[in-house]
Amino acid sequence: MRWLQSVGREVLGLFVDDGSYAGAILVWVGLAVAVLPRLGLGAWDGSVLFAGLAAILVESVLRFAGRPK
Protein backbone atom coordinates (compact mmCIF):
# COMPACT_ATOMS: atom_id res chain seq x y z
CA MET A 1 0.00 0.00 0.00
CA ARG A 2 2.82 2.36 0.93
CA TRP A 3 4.54 1.47 -2.36
CA LEU A 4 1.36 2.39 -4.28
CA GLN A 5 1.13 5.69 -2.42
CA SER A 6 4.73 6.54 -3.30
CA VAL A 7 4.12 5.63 -6.97
CA GLY A 8 1.01 7.86 -6.89
CA ARG A 9 3.03 10.72 -5.39
CA GLU A 10 5.75 10.33 -8.03
CA VAL A 11 3.23 10.31 -10.88
CA LEU A 12 1.43 13.36 -9.46
CA GLY A 13 4.82 15.04 -9.08
CA LEU A 14 5.33 14.78 -12.85
CA PHE A 15 2.56 17.32 -13.34
CA VAL A 16 2.25 19.34 -10.15
CA ASP A 17 4.90 21.44 -8.37
CA ASP A 18 2.71 24.31 -7.32
CA GLY A 19 -0.91 23.29 -6.72
CA SER A 20 -2.43 26.67 -7.53
CA TYR A 21 -0.46 26.89 -10.80
CA ALA A 22 -1.51 23.41 -11.96
CA GLY A 23 -5.08 24.12 -10.79
CA ALA A 24 -5.21 27.38 -12.74
CA ILE A 25 -4.01 25.61 -15.92
CA LEU A 26 -6.66 22.89 -15.53
CA VAL A 27 -9.45 25.39 -14.81
CA TRP A 28 -8.45 27.57 -17.79
CA VAL A 29 -8.23 24.59 -20.17
CA GLY A 30 -11.65 23.38 -18.97
CA LEU A 31 -13.19 26.83 -19.32
CA ALA A 32 -11.62 27.42 -22.74
CA VAL A 33 -12.80 24.07 -24.10
CA ALA A 34 -16.33 24.60 -22.72
CA VAL A 35 -16.84 28.30 -23.45
CA LEU A 36 -14.66 29.49 -26.35
CA PRO A 37 -16.50 27.56 -29.10
CA ARG A 38 -19.77 29.28 -28.02
CA LEU A 39 -18.31 32.78 -28.25
CA GLY A 40 -17.88 32.66 -32.02
CA LEU A 41 -14.30 33.98 -32.00
CA GLY A 42 -13.51 32.09 -35.19
CA ALA A 43 -9.80 31.87 -35.86
CA TRP A 44 -8.95 33.47 -32.48
CA ASP A 45 -10.00 30.49 -30.30
CA GLY A 46 -6.47 29.06 -30.24
CA SER A 47 -4.89 32.45 -29.58
CA VAL A 48 -7.18 33.09 -26.59
CA LEU A 49 -6.31 29.64 -25.20
CA PHE A 50 -2.61 30.50 -25.49
CA ALA A 51 -3.07 34.01 -24.01
CA GLY A 52 -4.73 32.58 -20.90
CA LEU A 53 -1.97 30.00 -20.41
CA ALA A 54 0.73 32.64 -20.91
CA ALA A 55 -1.00 34.89 -18.33
CA ILE A 56 -1.07 32.01 -15.82
CA LEU A 57 2.68 31.40 -16.34
CA VAL A 58 3.56 35.10 -15.99
CA GLU A 59 1.40 35.54 -12.86
CA SER A 60 2.87 32.42 -11.23
CA VAL A 61 6.56 33.27 -11.75
CA LEU A 62 6.08 36.94 -10.76
CA ARG A 63 4.12 35.91 -7.63
CA PHE A 64 6.97 33.52 -6.68
CA ALA A 65 9.57 36.25 -7.30
CA GLY A 66 7.63 38.75 -5.16
CA ARG A 67 7.33 36.44 -2.15
CA PRO A 68 9.13 37.65 0.97
CA LYS A 69 12.37 35.67 1.38
Next chain:
Amino acid sequence: MAFGFEQLETARVGTTLVTAFLASLVECVEALTVVLAVGSVRGWSSPLAGAAAGLVVLAGLVAALGPALARIPLHLVQLAVGTMILLFGMRWLRKAILRAAGLIPLHDEQAAYARSAAAMREAGPERSRGWDKLAFAAAFNIVMLEGTEVVFIVIALGAGGSGLLLPAGLGALAALIAVAGLGFALHRPLARVPENTLKLVVGVLLSGFGTFWVGEGAGFAWPGPAAANPDLAIPCLMAAYLAIALCMVPACRSRARAAAVEG
Protein backbone atom coordinates in the same frame (compact mmCIF):
# COMPACT_ATOMS: atom_id res chain seq x y z
CA MET B 1 8.63 28.30 -52.33
CA ALA B 2 5.37 27.02 -50.81
CA PHE B 3 5.58 25.09 -47.53
CA GLY B 4 3.90 21.84 -48.57
CA PHE B 5 2.30 18.96 -46.69
CA GLU B 6 5.43 16.80 -46.90
CA GLN B 7 7.61 19.53 -45.40
CA LEU B 8 5.04 20.00 -42.61
CA GLU B 9 5.06 16.27 -41.86
CA THR B 10 8.88 16.23 -41.84
CA ALA B 11 8.95 19.26 -39.54
CA ARG B 12 6.45 17.62 -37.18
CA VAL B 13 8.39 14.35 -37.07
CA GLY B 14 11.65 16.29 -36.59
CA THR B 15 10.22 18.44 -33.77
CA THR B 16 8.84 15.32 -32.05
CA LEU B 17 12.22 13.57 -32.29
CA VAL B 18 14.18 16.57 -31.03
CA THR B 19 11.74 17.23 -28.14
CA ALA B 20 11.88 13.57 -27.04
CA PHE B 21 15.70 13.60 -27.34
CA LEU B 22 16.22 16.77 -25.29
CA ALA B 23 13.66 15.87 -22.61
CA SER B 24 15.09 12.36 -22.27
CA LEU B 25 18.64 13.74 -22.15
CA VAL B 26 17.83 15.65 -18.94
CA GLU B 27 16.27 12.60 -17.27
CA CYS B 28 19.05 10.24 -18.44
CA VAL B 29 21.74 12.54 -17.00
CA GLU B 30 19.98 12.51 -13.60
CA ALA B 31 19.61 8.71 -13.63
CA LEU B 32 23.22 8.20 -14.76
CA THR B 33 24.52 10.26 -11.82
CA VAL B 34 22.94 7.88 -9.30
CA VAL B 35 23.88 4.70 -11.21
CA LEU B 36 27.51 5.90 -11.39
CA ALA B 37 27.54 6.76 -7.68
CA VAL B 38 26.14 3.33 -6.76
CA GLY B 39 28.53 1.51 -9.10
CA SER B 40 31.62 3.39 -7.92
CA VAL B 41 30.93 2.49 -4.28
CA ARG B 42 29.47 -1.02 -4.49
CA GLY B 43 30.76 -2.49 -7.75
CA TRP B 44 29.18 -2.51 -11.17
CA SER B 45 27.34 -5.78 -11.82
CA SER B 46 24.32 -5.24 -9.54
CA PRO B 47 23.61 -1.57 -10.40
CA LEU B 48 24.01 -2.30 -14.13
CA ALA B 49 21.60 -5.21 -13.80
CA GLY B 50 19.17 -2.97 -11.87
CA ALA B 51 19.39 -0.26 -14.53
CA ALA B 52 18.89 -2.82 -17.30
CA ALA B 53 15.85 -4.29 -15.50
CA GLY B 54 14.38 -0.80 -15.17
CA LEU B 55 14.91 -0.14 -18.88
CA VAL B 56 13.18 -3.41 -19.80
CA VAL B 57 10.12 -2.49 -17.67
CA LEU B 58 10.01 1.01 -19.19
CA ALA B 59 10.32 -0.33 -22.76
CA GLY B 60 7.45 -2.72 -21.96
CA LEU B 61 5.33 0.22 -20.77
CA VAL B 62 5.94 2.15 -24.01
CA ALA B 63 5.21 -0.95 -26.12
CA ALA B 64 1.96 -1.61 -24.22
CA LEU B 65 0.60 1.90 -23.74
CA GLY B 66 1.77 3.62 -26.95
CA PRO B 67 -0.21 1.56 -29.49
CA ALA B 68 -3.20 1.31 -27.08
CA LEU B 69 -3.69 5.09 -27.33
CA ALA B 70 -4.01 4.76 -31.11
CA ARG B 71 -7.37 2.98 -30.60
CA ILE B 72 -8.92 6.01 -28.85
CA PRO B 73 -10.36 8.79 -31.09
CA LEU B 74 -7.57 11.25 -31.91
CA HIS B 75 -9.36 14.39 -30.68
CA LEU B 76 -9.97 12.82 -27.24
CA VAL B 77 -6.33 11.73 -27.02
CA GLN B 78 -5.17 15.19 -28.09
CA LEU B 79 -7.36 16.86 -25.47
CA ALA B 80 -6.36 14.53 -22.61
CA VAL B 81 -2.68 14.11 -23.52
CA GLY B 82 -2.43 17.78 -24.53
CA THR B 83 -3.62 18.81 -21.06
CA MET B 84 -1.11 16.47 -19.41
CA ILE B 85 1.71 17.73 -21.65
CA LEU B 86 0.70 21.30 -20.79
CA LEU B 87 0.87 20.56 -17.05
CA PHE B 88 4.20 18.79 -17.50
CA GLY B 89 5.76 21.31 -19.92
CA MET B 90 4.57 24.43 -18.10
CA ARG B 91 5.84 22.96 -14.82
CA TRP B 92 9.32 22.60 -16.39
CA LEU B 93 9.09 26.05 -17.95
CA ARG B 94 8.12 27.73 -14.67
CA LYS B 95 10.92 25.97 -12.79
CA ALA B 96 13.49 26.77 -15.50
CA ILE B 97 12.53 30.48 -15.46
CA LEU B 98 12.81 30.62 -11.66
CA ARG B 99 16.17 28.79 -11.75
CA ALA B 100 17.53 31.05 -14.51
CA ALA B 101 16.46 34.07 -12.45
CA GLY B 102 18.37 32.67 -9.46
CA LEU B 103 15.25 32.28 -7.32
CA ILE B 104 15.57 28.52 -6.82
CA PRO B 105 18.88 26.62 -6.84
CA LEU B 106 20.16 24.91 -9.97
CA HIS B 107 20.25 21.11 -10.00
CA ASP B 108 23.79 20.10 -9.03
CA GLU B 109 24.89 16.74 -10.48
CA GLN B 110 28.15 16.68 -8.48
CA ALA B 111 26.22 17.19 -5.22
CA ALA B 112 23.66 14.53 -6.21
CA TYR B 113 26.54 12.15 -7.00
CA ALA B 114 28.21 12.83 -3.64
CA ARG B 115 24.91 12.36 -1.74
CA SER B 116 24.14 9.05 -3.48
CA ALA B 117 27.70 7.74 -3.00
CA ALA B 118 27.64 8.67 0.72
CA ALA B 119 24.27 6.94 1.18
CA MET B 120 25.66 3.78 -0.46
CA ARG B 121 28.75 3.81 1.77
CA GLU B 122 26.68 4.28 4.93
CA ALA B 123 24.31 1.45 4.00
CA GLY B 124 27.07 -1.14 4.55
CA PRO B 125 27.40 -4.55 2.87
CA GLU B 126 24.22 -6.36 1.86
CA ARG B 127 24.88 -9.27 -0.46
CA SER B 128 23.19 -12.58 -1.05
CA ARG B 129 24.62 -15.15 -3.48
CA GLY B 130 26.85 -12.54 -5.10
CA TRP B 131 24.00 -10.05 -5.63
CA ASP B 132 24.01 -6.66 -3.98
CA LYS B 133 20.29 -6.13 -3.46
CA LEU B 134 20.67 -2.55 -2.30
CA ALA B 135 22.75 -1.54 -5.33
CA PHE B 136 20.33 -3.34 -7.66
CA ALA B 137 17.31 -1.66 -6.03
CA ALA B 138 18.91 1.82 -6.02
CA ALA B 139 19.74 1.63 -9.74
CA PHE B 140 16.35 0.10 -10.61
CA ASN B 141 14.48 2.77 -8.63
CA ILE B 142 16.28 5.74 -10.16
CA VAL B 143 15.90 4.36 -13.69
CA MET B 144 12.18 3.79 -13.04
CA LEU B 145 11.77 7.22 -11.43
CA GLU B 146 13.47 9.25 -14.15
CA GLY B 147 12.35 6.83 -16.86
CA THR B 148 8.67 7.28 -16.00
CA GLU B 149 9.00 10.88 -17.16
CA VAL B 150 10.67 9.70 -20.38
CA VAL B 151 7.92 7.13 -20.95
CA PHE B 152 5.27 9.79 -20.43
CA ILE B 153 6.99 12.15 -22.87
CA VAL B 154 7.44 9.44 -25.52
CA ILE B 155 3.85 8.20 -25.25
CA ALA B 156 2.40 11.70 -25.12
CA LEU B 157 4.42 12.94 -28.10
CA GLY B 158 3.67 9.71 -29.96
CA ALA B 159 -0.05 10.11 -29.33
CA GLY B 160 -0.16 13.43 -31.19
CA GLY B 161 -0.59 11.82 -34.61
CA SER B 162 -0.08 8.63 -36.57
CA GLY B 163 3.54 7.58 -37.00
CA LEU B 164 4.89 9.86 -34.24
CA LEU B 165 5.53 7.13 -31.63
CA LEU B 166 8.56 5.85 -33.56
CA PRO B 167 10.42 9.20 -33.81
CA ALA B 168 9.55 9.96 -30.16
CA GLY B 169 10.93 6.56 -29.11
CA LEU B 170 14.03 6.98 -31.28
CA GLY B 171 14.68 10.41 -29.75
CA ALA B 172 14.57 8.92 -26.25
CA LEU B 173 16.73 5.96 -27.27
CA ALA B 174 19.33 8.28 -28.84
CA ALA B 175 19.48 10.29 -25.59
CA LEU B 176 19.93 7.11 -23.55
CA ILE B 177 22.75 5.87 -25.81
CA ALA B 178 24.49 9.27 -25.82
CA VAL B 179 24.33 9.74 -22.04
CA ALA B 180 25.20 6.12 -21.18
CA GLY B 181 28.11 6.17 -23.66
CA LEU B 182 29.51 9.43 -22.32
CA GLY B 183 28.94 8.48 -18.69
CA PHE B 184 30.66 5.14 -18.91
CA ALA B 185 33.52 6.56 -20.98
CA LEU B 186 34.14 9.38 -18.49
CA HIS B 187 33.13 7.48 -15.31
CA ARG B 188 31.82 10.63 -13.70
CA PRO B 189 28.53 12.57 -13.71
CA LEU B 190 27.83 14.82 -16.69
CA ALA B 191 27.93 17.98 -14.60
CA ARG B 192 28.66 20.26 -17.56
CA VAL B 193 25.40 19.53 -19.35
CA PRO B 194 23.48 22.84 -19.28
CA GLU B 195 20.53 21.18 -17.61
CA ASN B 196 18.48 24.28 -16.87
CA THR B 197 18.82 25.59 -20.43
CA LEU B 198 17.71 22.18 -21.69
CA LYS B 199 14.76 22.19 -19.30
CA LEU B 200 13.75 25.66 -20.47
CA VAL B 201 13.92 24.60 -24.12
CA VAL B 202 12.00 21.39 -23.45
CA GLY B 203 9.44 23.32 -21.38
CA VAL B 204 8.95 25.68 -24.34
CA LEU B 205 8.60 22.78 -26.81
CA LEU B 206 6.20 20.79 -24.63
CA SER B 207 4.09 23.84 -23.74
CA GLY B 208 3.79 24.60 -27.48
CA PHE B 209 2.78 21.02 -28.28
CA GLY B 210 0.36 20.90 -25.33
CA THR B 211 -1.39 24.14 -26.27
CA PHE B 212 -1.67 23.01 -29.89
CA TRP B 213 -3.10 19.60 -29.02
CA VAL B 214 -5.62 21.00 -26.54
CA GLY B 215 -6.70 23.45 -29.26
CA GLU B 216 -6.87 20.72 -31.91
CA GLY B 217 -8.72 18.35 -29.57
CA ALA B 218 -11.29 21.08 -28.81
CA GLY B 219 -11.63 21.92 -32.51
CA PHE B 220 -10.18 25.44 -32.16
CA ALA B 221 -9.03 27.41 -35.21
CA TRP B 222 -5.73 29.28 -35.47
CA PRO B 223 -5.15 32.70 -37.02
CA GLY B 224 -3.03 33.65 -40.05
CA PRO B 225 -1.39 30.99 -42.22
CA ALA B 226 -2.13 28.39 -39.50
CA ALA B 227 -5.83 28.68 -40.40
CA ALA B 228 -5.09 26.68 -43.56
CA ASN B 229 -2.23 24.57 -42.16
CA PRO B 230 -2.82 24.13 -38.39
CA ASP B 231 0.62 22.52 -37.92
CA LEU B 232 2.14 25.95 -38.57
CA ALA B 233 0.69 27.04 -35.22
CA ILE B 234 3.17 24.74 -33.39
CA PRO B 235 6.39 26.72 -34.13
CA CYS B 236 4.51 30.00 -33.56
CA LEU B 237 3.32 28.83 -30.12
CA MET B 238 6.84 27.62 -29.25
CA ALA B 239 8.34 30.96 -30.31
CA ALA B 240 5.76 32.83 -28.21
CA TYR B 241 6.46 30.71 -25.11
CA LEU B 242 10.22 31.19 -25.61
CA ALA B 243 9.80 34.98 -25.89
CA ILE B 244 7.72 35.04 -22.69
CA ALA B 245 10.25 32.86 -20.83
CA LEU B 246 13.18 35.06 -21.92
CA CYS B 247 11.31 38.21 -20.82
CA MET B 248 10.30 36.66 -17.50
CA VAL B 249 13.85 35.83 -16.34
CA PRO B 250 14.95 39.50 -15.93
CA ALA B 251 11.42 40.50 -14.83
CA CYS B 252 11.56 37.95 -12.00
CA ARG B 253 15.02 39.15 -10.95
CA SER B 254 13.76 42.76 -10.76
CA ARG B 255 10.66 41.69 -8.88
CA ALA B 256 12.72 39.72 -6.36
CA ARG B 257 15.09 42.67 -5.84
CA ALA B 258 12.13 45.03 -5.32
CA ALA B 259 10.54 42.59 -2.87
CA ALA B 260 13.83 42.32 -0.94
CA VAL B 261 14.10 46.13 -0.68
CA GLU B 262 10.47 46.41 0.49
CA GLY B 263 10.89 43.52 2.94
